[in-house]
Amino acid sequence: MYSLxxxxxxxxxxxxxxxxxxxxxxxxxxQNSPQQEIAQRTWSWYANWALEWRNRLWDYLALRDENLxxxxxxxxxxxxxxxxxxxxxxxxxxxxxxxxxxxxxxAQKVSRPQYVFISGRVIGNTLSGRNNWLIINRGAKDGVRPxxxxxxxxxxxxxxxxxSDHFALAMSVLHPQTKISxxxxxxxxxxxxxxxxxxxxxxxxxxxxxxxxxHRGDTVVVSNYSLLFPExxxxxxxxxxxxIQGSSFLHIRxxxxxxxxxxREVYVVINRYAEELxxxxxxxxxxx
Amino acid sequence: MKGNWFFPNLWRLLSLLAIQGLILSGISxxxxxxxxxxxxxxxILLLPILIPIPLAIVLGFLMGLLVDTFTGxxxxxxxxxxxxxxxxxxxxxxxxxxxxxxxxxxxxAPVYFGWQWFLSVAGVFFAVHLLWYFSVAYFAPAxxxxxxxxxxxxxxxxxxxxxxxxxxxxxxxx
Numbered sequence: 001m002y003s004l005x006x007x008x009x010x011x012x013x014x015x016x017x018x019x020x021x022x023x024x025x026x027x028x029x030x031q032n033s034p035q036q037e038i039a040q041r042t043w044s045w046y047a048n049w050a051l052e053w054r055n056r057l058w059d060y061l062a063l064r065d066e067n068l069x070x071x072x073x074x075x076x077x078x079x080x081x082x083x084x085x086x087x088x089x090x091x092x093x094x095x096x097x098x099x100x101x102x103x104x105x106x107a108q109k110v111s112r113p114q115y116v117f118i119s120g121r122v123i124g125n126t127l128s129g130r131n132n133w134l135i136i137n138r139g140a141k142d143g144v145r146p147x148x149x150x151x152x153x154x155x156x157x158x159x160x161x162x163x164s165d166h167f168a169l170a171m172s173v174l175h176p177q178t179k180i181s182x183x184x185x186x187x188x189x190x191x192x193x194x195x196x197x198x199x200x201x202x203x204x205x206x207x208x209x210x211x212x213x214x215h216r217g218d219t220v221v222v223s224n225y226s227l228l229f230p231e232x233x234x235x236x237x238x239x240x241x242x243x244i245q246g247s248s249f250l251h252i253r254x255x256x257x258x259x260x261x262x263x264r265e266v267y268v269v270i271n272r273y274a275e276e277l278x279x280x281x282x283x284x285x286x287x288x
Numbered sequence: 289m290k291g292n293w294f295f296p297n298l299w300r301l302l303s304l305l306a307i308q309g310l311i312l313s314g315i316s317x318x319x320x321x322x323x324x325x326x327x328x329x330x331x332i333l334l335l336p337i338l339i340p341i342p343l344a345i346v347l348g349f350l351m352g353l354l355v356d357t358f359t360g361x362x363x364x365x366x367x368x369x370x371x372x373x374x375x376x377x378x379x380x381x382x383x384x385x386x387x388x389x390x391x392x393x394x395x396x397a398p399v400y401f402g403w404q405w406f407l408s409v410a411g412v413f414f415a416v417h418l419l420w421y422f423s424v425a426y427f428a429p430a431x432x433x434x435x436x437x438x439x440x441x442x443x444x445x446x447x448x449x450x451x452x453x454x455x456x457x458x459x460x461x462x
Contacts, residue, residue: 008342013342013345013374013377016342016370017345017370017371020345020367020370021370023349023363024424027362027363028363028424032361032363034427035424035427038427038428
């Protein structure tokens with residue numbers, strides 16, 4: 001209290017001035033309409049400014065969550081796109097047509113969603129060896145299953161082999177066992193896409209008949225027979241294509257659209273019917 | 289501060305308030321506010337030199353508030369009065385005679401310090417008061433060059449002669 005008194009003795013003039021000015025400004029802005037209007041506008045301007053900055057700050061702090069949300073949204077949209085491609089085939093199909101026209105509103109029964117996408121990130125990647133592997137930061141607890149395809153936004157990445165609770169180990173496309181059912185866009189012939197060379201910049205597409213006019217620059221996409229990858233997803237661009245001597249097939253060299261180095265954001269593709277189809281395949285081999 | 293300082297100041301307060309509120313505010317209205325003769329700050333200027341600063345500020349505030357009740361601009365003159373009462377201290381310090389104020393001269397009048405000194409002090413004091421008054425009246429820095437500064441100069445030019453005439457006529461000593 002005494003120090004307050006001392007302060008007033010020393011700075012009494014200034015304190016009194018501030019007090020009287022505060023009272024005056026209160027009176028001015030409450031009793032005089034022009035000043036009141038100016039004060040209100042100024043206050044609201046500053047309030048808006050502060051609000052905007054607060055929002056910007058919050059947006060910035062929420063970027064991490066926002067990024068995650070966008071990735072999930074992306075996964076959902078990619079899955080929807082892939083499912084849509086699968087559904088379009090059904091719609092074009094004669095049986096599908098009959099089914100649709102008979103059932104009418106029950107068309108949803110025909111368009112079974114086939115894929116679920118899980119977004120993740122590559123946290124380990126080898127390129128140097130003969131057998132190359134990827135580690136993805138999604139595992140069994142996130143719904144990843146062995147024998148699931150891994151794609152990126154621009155191309156194919158690999159196939160999941162081992163799954164732990166939180167991580168998954170995937171064969172890269174640069175692994176001799178990774179074989180993807182693929183086709184050149186626009187032709188109804190499919191072949192196998194695999195790493196057939198030593199150069200990690202090129203893949204090989206085999207089993208495409210030699211009479212097809214394949215040219216440099218044609219797009220290679222996942223075929224509709226693939227169990228692991230969504231059909232129509234881009235896989236590569238044709239680099240060179242030539243006929244193998246004494247064979248009726250082409251040897252097609254493909255530049256992958258997703259370079260094996262520098263993979264970061266990926267989606268694990270869960271095909272809901274993969275096991276069912278696998279069982280049928282095994283039944284087929286028993287029948288033979 | 290010695291002896292009879294109370295009644296001369298009270299007399300100045302009442303007479304200046306009457307002139308300001310009844311006559312001069314009418315002129316201000318007739319000229320659309322462009323020529324405002326503000327005489328009441330003379331009361332603040334002629335308060336005892338050695339009056340406690342907070343008291344001077346409160347008196348300036350009250351004087352302004354009384355003028356405001358005449359002109360219907362509650363707070364405007366009060367703000368300017370309190371501010372110029374504070375500014376008065378700084379101005380008087382700046383223009384202090386050698387050795388400072390001793391108390392022999394109770395008020396800042398020309399009879400003690402001479403006309404040249406008084407004109408300098410009153411000129412600066414009224415300029416500060418008018419500048420603050422018009423700033424508060426327009427209440428936005430955007431008006432500074434278009435309204436605040438021109439009106440302040442016009443009002444300063446019309447106020448000072450009246451101040452000089454009044455001080456010359458009444459020649460205040462206390």
